[in-house]
Amino acid sequence: MISALTEQKRMVEAKITGQTFAPTHIIRRKNDEGKLVKVEVPKRLRQGWFNDASGKLFFSVRYAGKIIEFAKDKNAIEVGEFSNLPGVLDTLMEAVRAGELDTHLTTATAERRKLLRKAG
Numbered sequence: 001m002i003s004a005l006t007e008q009k010r011m012v013e014a015k016i017t018g019q020t021f022a023p024t025h026i027i028r029r030k031n032d033e034g035k036l037v038k039v040e041v042p043k044r045l046r047q048g049w050f051n052d053a054s055g056k057l058f059f060s061v062r063y064a065g066k067i068i069e070f071a072k073d074k075n076a077i078e079v080g081e082f083s084n085l086p087g088v089l090d091t092l093m094e095a096v097r098a099g100e101l102d103t104h105l106t107t108a109t110a111e112r113r114k115l116l117r118k119a120g
Contacts, residue, residue: 009089059077
């Protein structure tokens with residue numbers, strides 16, 4: 001979770017400075033000879049922030065393929081201005097380190113397991 005929030009923060013900081021953020025990761029693929037080789041490919045990232053109809057900026061946390069609900073029908077954090085987003089992400093990382101989101105993350109993981117068992 002910390003690494004995902006860190007990537008979001010790096011993406012925000014790159015957007016603020018006008019740079020592009022293109023993280024990569026290593027996967028294994030077969031080459032022309034049929035051997036497995038390690039290849040570095042771009043990582044697909046989904047931005048966690050969005051604007052609502054009135055133009056307010058929000059950030060939602062995804063874990064195990066699901067948006068985390070912080071309270072009933074509250075699944076996003078109102079950020080205000082885009083420049084405030086790195087600070088909000090720092091606060092979220094501190095909350096994760098302190099274990100404040102453990103119950104939410106455990107619930108999301110359990111729901112994901114149920115879905116995978118039904119599908120499999």
